[in-house]
Amino acid sequence: MKLNITIKEPNGAIFVSGALDIYDVESLREVLLRELTKRAELVLDLTGVTECDTAGVQLICAARKSAEQSGKRLKLERPSSAFVTCCERLGLGQNSFTNELAA
Numbered sequence: 484m485k486l487n488i489t490i491k492e493p494n495g496a497i498f499v500s501g502a503l504d505i506y507d508v509e510s511l512r513e514v515l516l517r518e519l520t521k522r523a524e525l526v527l528d529l530t531g532v533t534e535c536d537t538a539g540v541q542l543i544c545a546a547r548k549s550a551e552q553s554g555k556r557l558k559l560e561r562p563s564s565a566f567v568t569c570c571e572r573l574g575l576g577q578n579s580f581t582n583e584l585a586a
Contacts, residue, residue, distance in 0.1 A: 485501050486501040486502055486503060486508075486511060487500045487531070495518055495521065496528055498530070498531065499511060500533070501532070501534075502534040503534065503535045503565075504536040504538060505536055505537075508539055512546075516549075523556065524555065525555070525557050525558065526560055527557060529559065529566050530560075530561040532563040533563070535563075535565045537573065540566070540570055543557075543559065
């Protein structure tokens, strides 16, 4: 399933659905980079993520770090079970990755 990205205005929340995997992370990367230049806080809603791999988790962690280095905030909301499972398989428990990404 292809990755779908929707930006909800006026707050600019980004809703992601579909496969957050190595084949489609570049499109989300471009959106995150663009939106992080516009906003002090960016909300990323992962409710609709049906598949996730290491590349997806790596992108989210890198985006959070980039936001933090720029004095901005990337807030992760409602991670899907697919995203949580991938994080857990990588040794990131649900509380640790949620707190880290939302901090």
